[in-house]
Amino acid sequence: MSTEISQSKGVYISTYGCQMNVNDTERMYSLLEMINYAPVPSPDQADLIIINSCSVREKPVHKVHSEVGRYKGLKTQKPQLKIGVGGCVAQQEKKQLLTDVPLLDFVFGTDAIDSLPSLVQDLEQGEQKKVDAKFRHSEPYHVQTLVKNPGVSTFVNITKGCDNFCTFCVVPFTRGRERSRPLKHLIEDINSLTKRGVREVTLLGQNVNSYKSDCGANFGELMRAVAVDTDIERIRFTTSHPKDFNEELVGIMQDHRDKIMDYIHLPVQSGSSEVLERMNRGYTREEYIRKAKMILEIMPGAALSSDIIVGFPGESEKQFEETMSLLEEVPYESIFSFKYSPRPFTKAARWEDHVSEEEKSRRLTALQSRHKEIAFELSKRYRDSVVDVLVEVFDEESGRCSGRSTQNKLTHFNGRKEMIGGTYKVKVNEAFPQTLRGVLFEH
Ligand code: 5AD
């Protein structure tokens, strides 16, 4: 055993961005293990460093540049060290990244993850400056979940890519056309994860609602099948597109509420119909509000959250105020809010960016501070109630268990280590905007 460890090489992956990337990093570690690379906790112990990059936030190339720059000393000390970039910036920049960041040895795109072991082996055999940034659109999307040590909760990719082309978003260009995994494979995948102790899966996709299996099953049918044909205890999903969220799906969620979480992340992006049209979102403010109300009518008590962009090109003060007033109409327990910034290849990047940086900051602060008050109010509804918490972590020092309630609220209570992986009823006695604290209600 010890000789095996000393013979393996070390890989360090730094991960930016969304859950899709977190999941891809897990996959990279598992694939690299097959060619004898073991994860190491810091870059100075690594023979291979990978930056799993994100291009949704600002200055993405610059971020890759500065991180690679930090490894310059390591590369001098250890010339055999290989440094590569994967993820969305790699997909977007392709071989240009090798020119812009000369210390890099390789670049691999979002569809090239499964080729990573052979790419690394080519480098070990002396090849230099490798790039694989091809989309494999014509290949079926068959990716069994690879996680080395699955915890209580794990991600399962159900779709890849996006065909929506919202005018601000780079994802259709960095993740390619939308593809879905066959329903049968997903059920097998989830069954094998439950056998390894997984209690909760998050079904992942850029737009989960447009899932379409080769057998014709849609997202609702997939959720029903996961609820009925697997032993998984909890099902979550992200991200939903409001235009594709329909009554049939909410009905299925309500029917399987014992397993499917009472939580829907439904990114609105803006409260102004005019802005939504320029964003190419495919719904108006009124349609969105109707959908949110429909969800809460069919699933009373469910929690909603959203993504919001302020300062989209041409967003007037009045249009921003419509986003502010949307907060009063849709009870979001949490929001993720961003200042608009242009992304390569996108339509909006070619439009004049009318809103100044100062004004974007002002709007963002106004939005966030109003939402904080709202979140606090909404959180009070949990006081004195009993929530079901799936315990994910136990902290020895404080004796505290932590996990998520069915409405996705992070909840803490005093417990024991053996409780990890179990679902417990917790009586809430303190409610903060984003977290709850309580006591064990039932043993
Ligand atoms: N500018 C600001 N925010 C953006 N997002 C996506 N693209 C941009 C952009 N160009 C936000 C959206 C999306 C979330 C993941 O990131 O709100 O839902």
Ligand code: SF4
């Ligand atoms: Fe981007 Fe729109 Fe697709 Fe979401 S639905 S990934 S915002 S293009």
